Amino acid sequence: MSVQTNADQLIGILRDTTVSLVRRDGPDLSARQLGVFLTVYLNAGPHTVRGLAQDLNVSKPAITRALDRLGELELARRKVDPMDRRSVLVQRTLKGAVFLRELRQTMSEADGIIAAPALQEEFA
Template sequence: MAVQSNPDQLVGILRDTVVALVRRDGPDLSARQLGVFLTVYLTDGPHTVRGLAAELNVSKPAITRALDRLGELDLARRKVDPMDRRSVIVQRTLKGTAFLRDMRQIMSEAETHLRDMPATTEPAANAETGRETRRAG
């Protein structure tokens, strides 16, 4: 039986994941680059610049800049579509697949850490003050 996560836990997992990605040796992606990367790796393709721009509701130049960075890091590559030479297809790479695997592991560890935390020490954001409060168990 799967344990349901509440929004605070999900944000905690996201925070721990981003912090772990920033601290480790390897690519440090912006939110846009990470959004493009995850869309390419977690949704069925083929993916094009135009399609990614539409799906993420951002401009084509923004997608192009994100893909430039992903290409520099060998996390994705662009290839001319052999069926329509005017279109460019975004392809996954071995390095990108490894990055996604590492990210899944980091997220899994963050989830385990939060799940194993005693309820009395789980931080919760106080909406009025912005300070963390401790929940009573």
């Protein structure tokens, strides 16, 4: 399998996953919100607004807006750091963990949908 074919497969998985997220009941996340969410859930913490802004190379206000939305959806929450009251910690939630599990399932299903036609083309 060529690098281009693999990249095309990944783009197809991303497209199918995004479409599934948009079609499902409930709100969908913007690219920035999803980036913040995945960084919080896939990278070891603790996470701060300042640290997320630095990691993602975006402004602190952009992170704050993304976290506002994630907080509304109960996918993440902010808490003042008791050790340094100037710092805000970003915490995972149970609802966020469930969303991540559903996202993984959706991506796995999209991967299955993509893989079947690729196999057919390979053996045609």
